[in-house]
Amino acid sequence: MTSRVAEKNELAALNDRLAMYIERVRQLEGDKDRLTTICREMEVRIERQSSNVKAVYDRELAEMRRLLDVLAQEKAKVQLEANKLQSEVEDLKAK
Numbered sequence: 001m002t003s004r005v006a007e008k009n010e011l012a013a014l015n016d017r018l019a020m021y022i023e024r025v026r027q028l029e030g031d032k033d034r035l036t037t038i039c040r041e042m043e044v045r046i047e048r049q050s051s052n053v054k055a056v057y058d059r060e061l062a063e064m065r066r067l068l069d070v071l072a073q074e075k076a077k078v079q080l081e082a083n084k085l086q087s088e089v090e091d092l093k094a095k
Helices: 002-094
Strands: none
Touching: none
16 A cells, blocks of 8 residues: 555656646747747847948948049149149249
């Protein structure tokens, strides 16, 4: 009789342990689902921010290229004027 009671108690204990494992697995699956959702949301947010940063970078790069072109044109004008003045100075020295 005692072995039957001990067996019943052991089975009850094992059943309780199994129930705890099952509950823990369910809890971990729920945590995994929540973390997966958070990861997806963060990936979307990061992608959006990356796109925004890229757009700002591209605009600023285009503006800097435009300014560089303007400065190159101004430099060319100044160099032409300097060459012209240098030529005049040489002509005046020759006279």
